[in-house]
Amino acid sequence: MSALDTRTPATETPEATSSRGGGISAFLSSSRIVSVLAVLAVVGPLAVMVIKLFFPDGKLDLSAFSKVWAEPWLWSMLADTLIAVLLGAGIALFLGMLFAWINERTNASLGWLGKTLPVVPLFMPPLASAIGWVLLGTPGPGVLNTTATAVLGWVGIDAGQEGPINIFSWPGIVFLFSVNLLPHVYLVVSAALGNLDPALEEAARMNGSGPLRTLMTVTMPAIKPAVISGAMLALAAGFALFSVPFLIGTPAGIDNLTARIVHMTANVYPPALDEAMVLGLIVVFFIGSSWLIQRRANKLSRHSTITGKTSSPSRIDLGLIKWPARLVMIGYICSAIVLPAIALVFVSLQSYWSGKFDLDTLSLDHYRQLFAPSSNTLAALQNSLVLGVVTASVALIVTALIAYYGDRRPASYLGRFADGVTKLPAALSHVVIAVALIVTLAGSPFGLQGTAVLLLLGYLVIYLPQAGVAASSALAQIGPTMSEASLMSSASQGRTFRKVVLPLMSPGLISGWVLVFVLAAGDLTASAMLSSPRTPVVGFVMLDLSTSGTYGVVAALGVVITLISATVGSLALAYGRRVSGRRTRQSI
Amino acid sequence: MTTPTKRRALHSGDQAKRTGDAVPGVQIRHLTKSFTRADGTEVHAVDDISLDVEPAEFLILLGPSGCGKTTLLRAISGLDQPDSGTISVNGTEVFNSATNCAVPPESRPIGMVFQSYGLWPHMTVFNNIAYPLRNHRVPKSEIPARVEQVADMVGITAVLKQHPSQLSGGQQQRVAVARAIVSARSLLLLDEPLSNVDAKVRDQLRIELLRMQRELGFTAVYVTHDQEEAMALGTRIAVLQEGRIAQLAPPREIYENPASPYVARFVGTVDEFDGTIVARKRGEVAVETASGLRLPVATSRTDLPDDVVVMARPERWTLERTETVDPQHLSGVIEASLFLVGSRTEYVVSTGEGDVRVLASHGKQIPQGSTVALRCQPEDLLIFGRDE
Numbered sequence: 001m002s003a004l005d006t007r008t009p010a011t012e013t014p015e016a017t018s019s020r021g022g023g024i025s026a027f028l029s030s031s032r033i034v035s036v037l038a039v040l041a042v043v044g045p046l047a048v049m050v051i052k053l054f055f056p057d058g059k060l061d062l063s064a065f066s067k068v069w070a071e072p073w074l075w076s077m078l079a080d081t082l083i084a085v086l087l088g089a090g091i092a093l094f095l096g097m098l099f100a101w102i103n104e105r106t107n108a109s110l111g112w113l114g115k116t117l118p119v120v121p122l123f124m125p126p127l128a129s130a131i132g133w134v135l136l137g138t139p140g141p142g143v144l145n146t147t148a149t150a151v152l153g154w155v156g157i158d159a160g161q162e163g164p165i166n167i168f169s170w171p172g173i174v175f176l177f178s179v180n181l182l183p184h185v186y187l188v189v190s191a192a193l194g195n196l197d198p199a200l201e202e203a204a205r206m207n208g209s210g211p212l213r214t215l216m217t218v219t220m221p222a223i224k225p226a227v228i229s230g231a232m233l234a235l236a237a238g239f240a241l242f243s244v245p246f247l248i249g250t251p252a253g254i255d256n257l258t259a260r261i262v263h264m265t266a267n268v269y270p271p272a273l274d275e276a277m278v279l280g281l282i283v284v285f286f287i288g289s290s291w292l293i294q295r296r297a298n299k300l301s302r303h304s305t306i307t308g309k310t311s312s313p314s315r316i317d318l319g320l321i322k323w324p325a326r327l328v329m330i331g332y333i334c335s336a337i338v339l340p341a342i343a344l345v346f347v348s349l350q351s352y353w354s355g356k357f358d359l360d361t362l363s364l365d366h367y368r369q370l371f372a373p374s375s376n377t378l379a380a381l382q383n384s385l386v387l388g389v390v391t392a393s394v395a396l397i398v399t400a401l402i403a404y405y406g407d408r409r410p411a412s413y414l415g416r417f418a419d420g421v422t423k424l425p426a427a428l429s430h431v432v433i434a435v436a437l438i439v440t441l442a443g444s445p446f447g448l449q450g451t452a453v454l455l456l457l458g459y460l461v462i463y464l465p466q467a468g469v470a471a472s473s474a475l476a477q478i479g480p481t482m483s484e485a486s487l488m489s490s491a492s493q494g495r496t497f498r499k500v501v502l503p504l505m506s507p508g509l510i511s512g513w514v515l516v517f518v519l520a521a522g523d524l525t526a527s528a529m530l531s532s533p534r535t536p537v538v539g540f541v542m543l544d545l546s547t548s549g550t551y552g553v554v555a556a557l558g559v560v561i562t563l564i565s566a567t568v569g570s571l572a573l574a575y576g577r578r579v580s581g582r583r584t585r586q587s588i
Numbered sequence: 589m590t591t592p593t594k595r596r597a598l599h600s601g602d603q604a605k606r607t608g609d610a611v612p613g614v615q616i617r618h619l620t621k622s623f624t625r626a627d628g629t630e631v632h633a634v635d636d637i638s639l640d641v642e643p644a645e646f647l648i649l650l651g652p653s654g655c656g657k658t659t660l661l662r663a664i665s666g667l668d669q670p671d672s673g674t675i676s677v678n679g680t681e682v683f684n685s686a687t688n689c690a691v692p693p694e695s696r697p698i699g700m701v702f703q704s705y706g707l708w709p710h711m712t713v714f715n716n717i718a719y720p721l722r723n724h725r726v727p728k729s730e731i732p733a734r735v736e737q738v739a740d741m742v743g744i745t746a747v748l749k750q751h752p753s754q755l756s757g758g759q760q761q762r763v764a765v766a767r768a769i770v771s772a773r774s775l776l777l778l779d780e781p782l783s784n785v786d787a788k789v790r791d792q793l794r795i796e797l798l799r800m801q802r803e804l805g806f807t808a809v810y811v812t813h814d815q816e817e818a819m820a821l822g823t824r825i826a827v828l829q830e831g832r833i834a835q836l837a838p839p840r841e842i843y844e845n846p847a848s849p850y851v852a853r854f855v856g857t858v859d860e861f862d863g864t865i866v867a868r869k870r871g872e873v874a875v876e877t878a879s880g881l882r883l884p885v886a887t888s889r890t891d892l893p894d895d896v897v898v899m900a901r902p903e904r905w906t907l908e909r910t911e912t913v914d915p916q917h918l919s920g921v922i923e924a925s926l927f928l929v930g931s932r933t934e935y936v937v938s939t940g941e942g943d944v945r946v947l948a949s950h951g952k953q954i955p956q957g958s959t960v961a962l963r964c965q966p967e968d969l970l971i972f973g974r975d976e
Contacts, residue, residue: 484667485706487693488777489720489767496694499719503710 027494031405034398035418041461042421045436046428052439053277064274071275077255078282083170084245084256085238088177093231095178096185099329101215104193106316108325113333123566124337125522126180127542128558130243132340133176135347135551137167141354143343168252176244179336184237185230192226193219211316232294236287240429242525247546257283258525261431265438265529273439280432291427341562348555366556377545377557380536385564387452387537388521391459392513395467398422400509403471404483404501419468426465430525433461438529450532458526463516470512474505507575514572518565613775613807614641614664619673621659633659634670635831643774646801646808648818651828652854657811658779660828664809665700665777666693677775694723699768699806703780705760707752713739713763714748720771738766741800758789765797769804776801778810782817794820815855819843827851849897849972858899859944862974865894872966879940882916886967895974902947904968907935907954910961918962920944922954937962 054060068074103114124132136144145163152158166172196219204218205211220227245256261279264272318325347353351363370377399422406415425433437458442449448457482504486496502509527539538561545554621634633656641647649657662668663683664675672685677698682691699720707716717735726734739745742762752760761781768776778797782790798821801808812818818825819839827834827842827850835847846852861883867874875883875898883898913919920939927933933953935946937960944962954960 479704481702481704481706482708484665484693485700485702485708485764485767486719487667488665488698488700490694490723490771491719492694493692495723500708504708 027492027497028405031401031412032414034401035405035414038398038402038464039418039421041457042424042464045433045440045461048440049277049280049436053274053281056274064278068275068278073255073260077257077260080249080255081239081245081257084173084177084249084254085235085241087174089181089231089234089238091174091178092181092234093185093227095328095332096182096230096234097189097227099182099332100186100190100193101219102318102325102329104190105219106318106322106325108318108322108329109315110326110329114329123518123569124341124562125518125524125538125558125565126241126243127247127522127524127539128344128562129180129337129340130176130247131542131546131551131554131558132343133167133172134247134546135343135353135555136339137165137172139163139166139168142167143346144339167248170252170254173244173248173252173254175335176248177238177241179332180241180244181234181238182332182336184233185227188226188230188233189223192223196222229294232290235290236427236429239283239286240431240525242431242528246528246543258429258431261435262525262528265435271438273435276435277439280429280435283429283432287427287429341559344555344558344562346555347551348559350552353551366552367560369553370556370560376533376536377541377553380538380541381557381560383452383455383535384521384523384538384561387456387459388517390456391463391520392467392517395460395464395516396471396509396513399464399468399471399512400474400502400505401497403468403475404497407475407480419472422464422468424465425461430462430523431529434458434526434529437461450530450534452535455527455530455535455537458530459520459523462523462526463519466519467512467516470508470515471505474508474512475501477508478504510572510575514569517568522561522565613643613645613678614639614809615674615676615679616640616660616664617674619660619663619670619675621656621663621668621670632656632831634663637673637831637833639826639833639836641807641809642823643807644801644805646798646810646821646823648822648825649809649811649828650813650815650818650822650825650855652813655828656831657813657828659831661777661779661809661811665698666691666696697773698775698777699771699773700777701761701764701768701779701781703783705752705764705784707760707763707767709751709753711751712748713744713750713752713755716752716763717748717767717770720767724771726771734770735766738770741769742766742796756789757785758793761785761793765800769800769806772804773806775807775809778808780811780813783812783814790817797821818855825855827854846970848976849899852899852970852972857902857945858970859902861898861900861941863896863898865892865896873971875971877941880915881918881941883918883969884966885969885971886965887971889971892971893973893975897972897974899970899972900944900964900968901970902934902945903949904964905944905946905948906963907937907946907948907960908963909954909958911959913959914961915940918944919960920962922956922958922960925953925956935960 053064054062056064099114103109134142136142139145139162142163142165144165148165149160149163152164167176200222201214201218204214209217240258242258242262245254245259246262248254249256249259257279261276261283264276264279348366349362349364350358351361351365354361369375370381372378402415402418402422405412406417406419437454438449440446441454441457448454478501483496483501486500487493491499522538524539524543527537528543531537531540538557542554542557545551545557616637616639619634619637619639620632622630622632624630635656637656637660649660651657659668663670664677666682669690670683670685673683674681674685675683677696681687681689682696683689707713708719711719714735717738718731721731721734735748736745739748742765744759744762744766747755747759747763752763755763761784764781768778781797782793785793794817797808810821822839824836824838825842826836829848829850835842835851837845837847842851842855846855852858861875861877861881863875863877863881863883865873866876866882871888872884872886873892873896875885875896877883885898910919918939918941920937922935923938923943924936925933926936928947930949932947932949935948935954937944937946939962946962
């Protein structure tokens with residue numbers, strides 16, 4: 001008999017847990033608690049909202065509905081909302097598909113720049129770009145108008161006092177809606193095109209179809225599910241968009257559902273919560289039905305089998321229209337980030353906004369004002385950064401734990417359920433979640449109105465889906481063998497999670513962290529509703545200052561928050577590249 | 589390669605002798621596990637299997653994909669839970685559906701080697717191998733010596749500081765084996781460990797695995813769909829068919845005396861002839877095929893139905909050139925011949941019974957198109973009822 005066969009029974013019997021297996025129950029029970037808390041945080045406020053809406057005093061009472069029904073502005077507001085969202089999403093769908101096709105299939109591809117197209121808006125918080133456009137397109141002193149007037153005047157055309165561009169108009173609103181919604185379409189469609197086996201298209205070309213015919217008869221049907229979900233994502237985001245309707249729509253007299261809800265909860269005293277809830281229900285109805293349409297469409301359409309990429313597709317030579325195609329895409333990138341950013345920098349560096357960039361009035365006053373000790377802009381910046389860090393860290397840890405807990409064998413139904421629930425807020429608008437939180441926690445017995453706790457909770461619930469998607473895809477890339485090999489090496493579930501799963505998930509978790517940090521630090525909608533002068537955050541202060549016309553400081557704040565987002569984002573991207581360079585994907 | 593004495597030093601902490609009573613390595617009773625497919629049908633991946641794995645035995649679970657071999661292995665490991673039955677390892681129950689006992693995988697005294705290696709890319713080879721030792725709270729000072737000893741045993745001492753992604757497939761699987769045996773578990777589970785490495789390395793690793801198992805004396809349960817691998821490695825082979833054990837026997841027995849047509853077809857190649865028994869004697873029957881061919885077959889079975897299938901192993905035939913064709917004996921024309929490694933030739937002979945494969949190990953090459961008579965001893969033929 002060999003040495004191995006003569007082991008002491010004590011270390012061989014399963015009961016003897018001299019191994020680090022003692023943490024099983026601790027890990028599992030903490031996973032359970034976290035799952036239950038996450039489900040409660042998401043579902044609880046929504047349930048309370050629905051109950052309070054239908055049974056305000058314990059019995060069925062639909063007076064809130066009749067109140068909304070009687071509002072004189074109801075129908076025009078709904079019509080305005082639908083026009084802006086449908087037109088904006090329609091244009092975004094067309095351009096998004098076009099850009100995806102150009103980048104994935106033609107020689108006009110912008111390469112690296114094209115790949116960053118969908119993340120471009122992330123580098124700039126929605127409010128910053130909207131304010132950028134206010135500064136660009138205001139009739140008269142708008143930067144674009146002063147520039148255009150100067151150029152036109154130089155060639156001898158009088159553009160008048162106002163200049164040619166008025167952003168506070170229907171074309172302006174629809175333009176900004178499409179700029180904001182385009183990334184949602186682009187992201188999904190370009191991914192689908194990238195995953196589509198080029199052999200399908202090559203077979204069509206070899207059978208005598210021209211490029212356009214191939215696109216219409218082979219490519220489009222194959223990516224139809226992606227196109228539909230891109231369109232629905234754009235619609236859902238359109239109904240949730242607040243920065244543009246508030247900043248551009250309100251002065252232009254164009255009403256909007258989301259802006260109304262924020263107005264009713266934040267700007268009216270006492271807050272018209274009952275009506276806000278009814279309007280929130282309408283938002284849920286709109287967004288919910290677009291999700292249902294998407295599910296049906298996906299079920300009905302026959303998916304082509306999307307295999308791993310076998311070869312890179314041959315690119316179509318666009319010939320003469322190559323550069324025009326590129327210019328359209330570059331034009332988009334300029335509209336989404338470059339021009340607003342220039343406008344913000346420009347205005348933030350002028351002591352007062354006259355519409356001209358004047359070296360004589362160049363000053364850092366706005367930044368000084370912004371960073372002045374005990375100013376509420378500095379407090380807001382600090383609060384937003386801290387809340388962003390805390391939100392991102394908590395959200396990622398919670399979703400990573402839930403993802404692993406739901407994925408582990410034997411299957412945990414609570415884990416799977418929690419995994420699904422944490423992705424639910426993506427299907428709801430930020431305003432709806434914020435209204436639900438206000439209804440549930442702002443008043444007695446909790447009395448959390450305007451506190452950092454309520455803000456944190458709001459950010460957490462709103463951005464859990466982004467964290468959850470990052471955590472799930474990070475986990476999916478690891479494969480079950482990694483954790484199974486650890487368990488078979490006598491490591492407990494908790495130790496397996498800490499030593500094997502978490503380190504391997506880290507590149508995905510870090511990019512998820514950055515995404516959530518950037519979104520939470522630059523958040524506008526929830527901040528507008530949940531923040532207060534007691535705990536100011538960036539979104540809240542920017543809104544406040546822009547309504548009072550203090551554009552210089554707003555612009556400076558926009559520049560600072562954009563710089564922070566962009567820095568954190570690029571650092572994380574660089575780190576991610578270094579880590580994935582060290583390991584090859586195949587071995588995971 | 590290290591000597592057994594060195595090995596003993598490696599596990600010097602575990603010198604206590606096991607009490608002599610023969611507790612089987614693994615004891616499985618009435619194990620059942622079913623899955624529900626997406627279309628709602630139920631699949632019995634493991635269907636009431638009972639099985640004893642003897643200590644220090646190399647047991648092969650062999651079968652095509654979907655036969656339940658991996659499900660059975662994962663049930664032993666604890667990574668998957670069966671629906672019912674019991675599993676004991678070293679005489680201790682680790683799973684019992686009746687008493688709701690399910691020891692989690694990390695608390696079972698088992699090492700495992702995975703098909704896809706399962707090496708952690710964020711740890712060096714050293715840390716991969718040291719990981720189980722750290723989980724067992726082996727004193728820090730002992731860890732380097734023990735890691736180096738197994739690394740030496742599997743021949744990867746040179747790459748201990750590297751990350752797994754820098755290694756070849758064969759080296760990665762060596763690391764996986766080292767990690768599985770480093771904590772000196774008495775039971776090792778291997779899930780198709782050699783299916784991802786190329787043929788040369790596979791042959792080499794097969795020999796090394798067998799040597800390690802003999803030297804260290806662990807019990808091995810090894811899943812494969814490769815019959816050659818099963819033949820080469822197994823002390824015994826369990827051939828699985830649709831969640832049940834079709835036959836459990838040593839390799840030679842499985843090959844020469846398959847329990848069913850399924851086993852005969854899965855292990856090795858067979859030529860098949862459908863026929864009817866026309867005469868029964870003690871120890872022998874005469875089978876006549878539809879085309880009038882008569883085959884005497886030696887068998888001890890008395891329960892055979894009239895409709896039977898006769899099977900022959902390709903290497904059992906002898907070929908002889910002939911001019912006259914006797915319908916009572918098997919003859920045909922050589923359609924193709926394939927030279928194989930080791931001076932063997934495989935002939936495909938077109939006969940009245942269809943194509944017959946013949947493996948000739950020596951003798952003169954017979955040219956294509958020749959007419960040949962095929963002969964086989966009655967005791968070299970296998971016979972089964974048509975419906976078995």
